[in-house]
Amino acid sequence: MASEIEAAFDDDPALISYVAAGDPDAESTKEYVRALVRGGADIVELGLPFSEPIAEGSTIQGAIRRALEAGMTPQTYLDLVADLDVDVPLVCMTYYNLIYQYGDDRGVEPFVAAAAEAGIAGLIVPDLPVDESDPLKEACDAHGLDLIFMVAPTTTDDRLDRMLARASGFVYVQGRLGTTGARSDVSDETHVSLDRLDAADLPKAVGFGISEREHAREIVAGGADGVIVGSAFVDIVASQENVADRLEAKARELKAGAVEGAEKVPEPERT
Amino acid sequence: MSSEPKFGDYGGQYVPEALMPAVEELTDAYERYVLKNEDGFVDEFRRRLADFGGRPTPLQRADALSERYDREIYLKREDLLHGGAHKLNNALGQVLLAKYMGKDRIVAETGAGQHGTATAMAAAHLDIDCEIYMGRTDINRQRPNVFRMRIHDAAVNPVEMGSGTLKEAINETMRDWATNVEDTHYVIGSIVGPHPFPQMVRDFQSVISEEAREQIREKAGRLPDSVVACAGGGSNTMGAFHEFVDDEAVDLYAVEAGGSGLTIDEENDLAPHSASLSAGEEGVLHGARTKLLQNPDGQILESHSVSAGLDYSGVGPELAHLVDDDRVTPVNVGDDAALEAFHRLSKLEGIIPALESSHALAYLERAARSVADGSSGEQSEPGDDSADELGDLVVVNVSGRGDKDLDTVIEESDARDIDAAPSMEVFNGGE
Incomplete structure (x- = not known):
């Protein structure tokens, strides 16, 4: 049976939007998540801030720093999630040590149980490669959460097979090497990765560097089932100007691009 | 001989997927060149430690x-x-290994600047491009080592985030490695990081x-x-x-x-x-x-x-x-x-x-x-x-x-x- 997250890709290409929880405070985050959903976000990826975010570029590092300085903790994060009354799946993106330390006993199970209870539908853990994922996968299965794996441009075929064997929800296609952050174009690596994943059973969503309607259209036209956008939203949050309305408008723009990409007949643009 | 990714429950490979193929490639190179002396790697390493480094130390x-x-x-x-400092033992070993692996660029973090200096020296000695990440606080309190790195023609990139010390420098070097992983080797400066680094650095030291x-x-x-x-x-x-x-x-x-x-x-x-x-x-x-x-x-x-x-x-x-x-x-x-x-x-x-x-x-x-x-x-x-x-x-x-x-x-x-x-x-x- 398809999970709640997988089902979010059913009707049309999905927009997965990221903000860091607690940037600049928990109440604002709730307002921003609702705005993103009004704008058409199908899944909201809510960052649980960790002090050493090695996969993030400077935009999201800034958001994480602001959230930590404002006092966001794993517990206040889960309280925030429990309070959110939106009708889309929520995915928690965080680093392994916070999952591992949660609760009185060290280990991943207490966090996964609490996250499921609060209403989290899936986890993305950028510093947890498939090789080290057995304990977390087991806990996620036990509590009905999807564990979402990231496929990089450098991922070998052998590693891809191992990931697909245990992935659920969707496959996170890292559109380019490096860290998160808005870029001005869609990389060739994105197209190569999508071709490699053609036969995968799960929806494929592309992240890293997407900020414009045109990017979303091109990526969906290239075979993606969804786009993941973070830094473009976080920039709006950081500006502190008319944030909710602008988040809604930006989500609407990106969602429209993704939908256009699906309507357009893919052309054989490369040989 | 092979390598074990864990020391009891410690160790492992908790890094982003984008880096895992590089970590696997490095593990393979470590096992072949360092553990099995393929192509005479260990012999060359020992010779350079003596002639360039001055070993044995008293x-x-x-x-x-x-x-x-x-x-x-x-x-x-x-x-x-x-x-x-002892840092050259590791820096020379890893820079040499990067050459054997065909990499054409080195990145490294540094705290006190000793590892950065040793890496810059080894990179100059073995003629390979080198960039060092160093926290702003450390740059200010270790100026002589910054001069030395620059004199060896290494780029020194200041890291402004956080407290501007070693932890932030490692974060930023990992980000660089994740971006340039195909042609770059990360010369980590201590027995930390994902396997095989802790074991490999220990072997060099x-x-x-x-x-x-x-x-x-x-x-x-x-x-x-x-x-x-x-x-x-x-x-x-x-x-x-x-x-x-x-x-x-x-x-x-x-x-x-x-x-x-x-x-x-x-x-x-x-x-x-x-x-x-x-x-x-x-x-x-x-x-x-x-x-x-x-x-x-x-x-x-x-x-x-x-x-x-x-x-x-x-x-x-x-x-x-x-x-x-x-x-x-x-x-x-x-x-x-x-x-x-x-x-x-x-x-x-x-x-x-x-x-x-x-x-x-x-x-x-x-x-x-x-x-x-x-x-x-x-x-x-x-x-x-x-x-x-x-x-x-x-x-x-x-x-x-x-x-x-x-x-x-x-x-x-x-x-x-x-x-x-x-x-x-x-x-x-x-x-």
């Missing part, structure tokens, strides 16, 4: 210290290695204990009762310990930076020390499961030490494992005791030790002195501090020389009223 009997502590004290003089073990048998006719080395990330520590680990009669003391005390400032997520082995908790940071300074949520604390090279919130997973196994005893000394030891060795033996190494020497003073004069040392750790355990024959690893620390030492000695510090009145007066 094991010197410290006459004044031996008298002071009423036992035989030997100093392993890694301060005499080219560059002035274990030349220290390989030599010391042979030298002490030659000079003293037997193995030492104990080996004492400072521990930040732990590369000089495991380098000094490795060949003695199976000699169960040899006690191994890892001396951590006690800073201004083993407390935690929960308000500011700050630990005024860098004693992960003594006071840390198990967690995952920078690619490995190890002992960390962290708050109960798992956020990493900012560490502190007067010695930039020990100022790190984690420690090598192998050391964490050996401590849990009771094979290595973790102890710690504070900033003031390290400064006293810096001046003591400079005056008594004519050797200016790095502030890092001064921690090992300060532990000697505390443990050996408290028996010699019947007093107990300050800042004692209950239970693990018996001087009898140091024994009659002690090897101390002088991991580096202290020229880089002179500005800090003069300033801090004055601010803290360190008894052993010489007066600098000579600068007063004049026109």
Whole structure:
């Protein structure tokens, strides 16, 4: 049976939007998540801030720093999630040590149980490669959460097979090497990765560097089932100007691009 | 021979997927070239360590210290290695390995600047592009090493985030590696990071204990009762310990930076020390499961030490494992005791030790002195501090020389009223 997250890709290409929880405070985050959903976000990826975010570029590092300085903790994060009354799946993106330390006993199970209870539908853990994922996968299965794996441009075929064997929800296609952050174009690596994943059973969503309607259209036209956008939203949050309305408008723009990409007949643009 | 990704429950490979293929490629290269000497890698490494690096370094009997502590004290003089610290052992090994792997670019993090300098030297020596990431705070407190890196034509990239020390520099270097992974090798500076780094760096550094073990048998006719080395990330520590680990009669003391005390400032997520082995908790940071300074949520604390090279919130997973196994005893000394030891060795033996190494020497003073004069040392750790355990024959690893620390030492000695510090009145007066 398809999970709640997988089902979010059913009707049309999905927009997965990221903000860091607690940037600049928990109440604002709730307002921003609702705005993103009004704008058409199908899944909201809510960052649980960790002090050493090695996969993030400077935009999201800034958001994480602001959230930590404002006092966001794993517990206040889960309280925030429990309070959110939106009708889309929520995915928690965080680093392994916070999952591992949660609760009185060290280990991943207490966090996964609490996250499921609060209403989290899936986890993305950028510093947890498939090789080290057995304990977390087991806990996620036990509590009905999807564990979402990231496929990089450098991922070998052998590693891809191992990931697909245990992935659920969707496959996170890292559109380019490096860290998160808005870029001005869609990389060739994105197209190569999508071709490699053609036969995968799960929806494929592309992240890293997407900020414009045109990017979303091109990526969906290239075979993606969804786009993941973070830094473009976080920039709006950081500006502190008319944030909710602008988040809604930006989500609407990106969602429209993704939908256009699906309507357009893919052309054989490369040989 | 092959390699094992874990030391007990510690170690592992907790890095982003984008880096995993590079980590696998490196593991393969490590097993082939370093463990199996394919293409004569180890022979070339050893030859360059001798000709370029100046190995072997001496094991010197410290006459004044031996008298002071009423036992035989030997100093392993890694301060005499080219560059002035043990760091070259690893940097040369990894830069050479990068060449064997066909990489054309090196990145490295640095805290005190010793690893950055050693990497810049090795990269110049082997003609490969080199970029060093260094926290802003460290750039400001280790200027001479910044000059040295630049003079060797390495780019030095300041890291402005966080406290601007080693932890942030590692984060930023990992980001660079994740971006340029196809043509770049990350020369990590300690026995930390994902497998195979902890094991590989230890292997490159274990030349220290390989030599010391042979030298002490030659000079003293037997193995030492104990080996004492400072521990930040732990590369000089495991380098000094490795060949003695199976000699169960040899006690191994890892001396951590006690800073201004083993407390935690929960308000500011700050630990005024860098004693992960003594006071840390198990967690995952920078690619490995190890002992960390962290708050109960798992956020990493900012560490502190007067010695930039020990100022790190984690420690090598192998050391964490050996401590849990009771094979290595973790102890710690504070900033003031390290400064006293810096001046003591400079005056008594004519050797200016790095502030890092001064921690090992300060532990000697505390443990050996408290028996010699019947007093107990300050800042004692209950239970693990018996001087009898140091024994009659002690090897101390002088991991580096202290020229880089002179500005800090003069300033801090004055601010803290360190008894052993010489007066600098000579600068007063004049026109």
